Amino acid sequence: MPQILVQDLAKSYRVSEREPGALGALAGLFHRRYRTVEALKGISFSLERGELMGFIGPNGAGKSTTIKILSGILEPLSGRCEIDGLVPWRDRMRHVARIGVVFGQRTQLWWDLPVVDGFELLRDIYNVPDAEYRRTRDAMVALMRLEPLLDQPVRQLSLGQRMRCEIAAAMLHQPSILFLDEPTIGLDAPSKLAVRDFVKTLNREQGVTVILTTHDMHDIEALAQRVIVIGNGVILADRPFDSLRAEVLTERRLFVDFVGEAPALEIPDVAIVNREGNSLELSFDPAVVAVAEIIGRITAEYELVDIHAEQPRIEEVIARFYTMHGATEA
Numbered sequence: 001m002p003q004i005l006v007q008d009l010a011k012s013y014r015v016s017e018r019e020p021g022a023l024g025a026l027a028g029l030f031h032r033r034y035r036t037v038e039a040l041k042g043i044s045f046s047l048e049r050g051e052l053m054g055f056i057g058p059n060g061a062g063k064s065t066t067i068k069i070l071s072g073i074l075e076p077l078s079g080r081c082e083i084d085g086l087v088p089w090r091d092r093m094r095h096v097a098r099i100g101v102v103f104g105q106r107t108q109l110w111w112d113l114p115v116v117d118g119f120e121l122l123r124d125i126y127n128v129p130d131a132e133y134r135r136t137r138d139a140m141v142a143l144m145r146l147e148p149l150l151d152q153p154v155r156q157l158s159l160g161q162r163m164r165c166e167i168a169a170a171m172l173h174q175p176s177i178l179f180l181d182e183p184t185i186g187l188d189a190p191s192k193l194a195v196r197d198f199v200k201t202l203n204r205e206q207g208v209t210v211i212l213t214t215h216d217m218h219d220i221e222a223l224a225q226r227v228i229v230i231g232n233g234v235i236l237a238d239r240p241f242d243s244l245r246a247e248v249l250t251e252r253r254l255f256v257d258f259v260g261e262a263p264a265l266e267i268p269d270v271a272i273v274n275r276e277g278n279s280l281e282l283s284f285d286p287a288v289v290a291v292a293e294i295i296g297r298i299t300a301e302y303e304l305v306d307i308h309a310e311q312p313r314i315e316e317v318i319a320r321f322y323t324m325h326g327a328t329e330a
Contacts, residue, residue, distance in 0.1 A: 054224030104182030160191025
């Protein structure tokens with residue numbers, strides 16, 4: 001049996017509406033209008049123990065709603081969800097003892113307390129034995145390089161420092177499953193790399209099952225073995241990212257830096273995507289024209305500084321997929 005089983009989950013919200021302006025506000029006092037928003041429309045998937053899955057989609061697609069149901073915060077309208085044999089919203093006390101959750105825009109640490117005091121409070125909340133707690137805390141502090149931060153109040157930390165502490169805090173009771181909802185939002189490059197390395201270590205060395213939702217596609221590319229794409233409350237794809245890339249974009253990109261100004265190349269089946277100064281970005285389908293043929297034609301006529309081929313940028317792949325399936329930002 002999978003560690004996480006989701007079948008036909010549905011969830012809707014009733015939201016109020018009113019006309020804009022003062023008259024609309026006044027009318028709303030006496031007669032409220034409501035509409036129903038279907039956040040999830042019967043989604044199904046499963047995860048085996050130790051998987052690391054990326055869960056992506058545009059704003060309003062249903063990602064956070066799904067995570068909140070899986071973590072026991074929300075109850076669905078219908079459908080089935082079992083995690084390690086427990087129904088999250090019915091067996092919440094036992095369930096939360098087995099999971100860790102990090103929401104990028106919320107904190108589980110106490111704002112005015114030093115980080116280490118927040119860790120101690122979480123130890124008491126989860127009733128972690130002292131010896132086990134110290135062992136886990138010391139391992140987390142070492143992995144995330146938190147030693148200089150332990151005596152600082154949380155409110156004095158930078159966003160990157162706080163997120164590293166938040167992820168460490170979520171692991172103090174040694175959960176077997178970790179839900180990460182936008183964990184790298186707003187982080188600088190070194191902090192993102194630290195978070196990615198930590199998540200990779202947890203998953204590959206300690207066998208922690210991870211579900212990662214993010215708008216940073218580089219997080220997905222660096223970490224996820226499998227990707228689920230959700231849009232408008234339905235699952236649009238569930239497969240390895242390389243398979244998704246191959247489905248959406250067969251093209252490749254060739255980046256060329258010339259010694260002089262970039263020429264207006266005319267090569268059959270090759271398109272100029274971008275031309276700037278001495279550089280060209282070319283697009284081609286390797287099934288139609290070989291990269292060696294393109295490079296041969298360019299080097300025969302022009303003097304070059306550099307030339308290299310790349311896959312399309314991951315953001316382009318996902319944006320194209322959303323467009324193909326009508327999944328738009330809400």
